Amino acid sequence: MSINATLFVQAIVFLILVWFTMTFVWPPIAKALDERAQKIADGLAAADKAKSELRAANQRVEQELGQARNETASRLADADRRAQAIVEEAKARATEEGNKIVAAARAEAEQQAIAAREALREQVAALAVKGAEQILRKEVNAGAHADLLSRLKTEL
Template sequence: MSITATLIIQMIVFLILVGFTMKFVWPPIATALDERAKKIADGLAAADKAKADLAAADKRVEQELAKTRNETAALLADAERRAQAIVEEAKSRATEEGNKIIAAARAEAEHQTVKAREVLREQVAALAVRGAEQILRKEVNASVHADLLNRLQTEL
């Protein structure tokens, strides 16, 4: 056999192999490659969508956190205002109660002073009568004596 015939037969066999490959082998490989490329593209698209969803979720979380911080700050400020109001109210009640106690103590002191003056007047009157009795050493009329004591007591 000559080399030319061998080359021609090999070329024919090669062309048959290429034709067979193009008709039966290449379409499933191309389909598999296309499917793989589609899956990869879908995966990338899903990853991009997941990134976008994650960014949106992060944004919502940040908004909720900011809202919660603002509400917490408002609640703390309100609690502080209420605490300050309670303290002020307690101070005013304490001042009012202190003023009542002071007024009651002054009234009691005034009452005690009046009482002590009355007792002192009675004692001074009794001493004056005793002194007068010792000086005069005589009997005085009891009704006149009582009138003198009452006048002396009112004068004191």
């Protein structure tokens, strides 16, 4: 066999091999590569979508946290205002109660002073009667001179 015939036969065998490969081998490989590329593209798209959803979720979380902080701050401010109002009310009640106690104590002290004056008047009247009795050296009848004693009490 000559070299030209060998080259020609080898070229034909090579073309048959290329045709066989292009017809039976290459389409499944290309299909597998396309499927793989599609899966990768879908995965990248899903990753991008997940990243955007994560960003959106983070923004919502930040907004909700901000709202929660604002709500908490307003509730704390309301609680402080209520506490101040309660303290002021308690102070007012305590002042009012203190004023009542002072007024009651003054009234009681005044009543005691009046009672002490009355007792002192009676004692002075009794001493005056005893003094007059000793001066006159005779016994004074308290029943007969009750009017005189009552006038003496009022003068004292």
